[in-house]
């Protein structure tokens with residue numbers, strides 16, 4: 001059994017509790033126009049041209065994105081950091097791309113982590129069948145659940161897929177009593193309208209269990225990746241959001257009793 005991973009970040013502190021090792025799976029069914037990881041789009045290992053600028057000179061070099069790991073290889077990478085997990089209350093976060101696209105491997109590695117008592121978080125779009133969610137839910141200690149837009153037409157326009165399955169899975173996981181943190185990528189002009197914030201609040205208020213609410217302010221670093229990897233970007237050139245720009249959204253959710261955080 002093998003997985004294709006495009007990055008492993010150690011000592012991560014924004015992807016769940018404590019110090020974490022974040023494993024980024026390749027392949028994503030969405031195409032968010034504000035994406036920070038466009039190199040994750042395609043599922044397989046691929047050669048990609050990077051356009052790097054050295055002063056006034058543009059240098060193009062070709063490199064491989066994605067590396068194949070067996071279960072043993074990846075679990076041993078994770079176990080290398082066990083000491084940091086134990087001391088900080090951390091663990092491993094599976095991210096992407098969308099890890100659920102590699103469901104067989106994901107299911108197996110989550111079980112392997114559970115057997116080793118390693119805390120697991122899954123950073124997911126939840127754009128997947130209920131069957132896939134059921135296969136992994138009991139071995140995930142924490143869902144980092146991306147919520148991008150409540151209006152289906154807007155969701156489709158800016159991510160390429162409907163939000164229906166995503167919202168159904170959120171309800172389902174909440175009913176199961178799963179620990180969930182909502183991650184809202186706040187993108188100016190796309191999903192930061194009062195209407196969308198209020199719809200999100202109404203939806204979350206109806207869940208069986210109140211999740212934490214984390215705001216991820218838009219950062220334009222992802223746009224530079226589009227240029228470097230030679231992928232066309234549809235995102236207009238707008239400035240990054242500052243933490244103070246998120247205060248009014250924080251206040252809306254805090255007033256309803258949500259634990260709110262800015263950043264991961």
Ligand code: SF4
Pocket residue numbers: 028029030031032034035036037038040096097098125
């Ligand atoms: S879900 Fe994440 S990785 Fe996939 S396109 Fe959207 S921002 Fe990029």
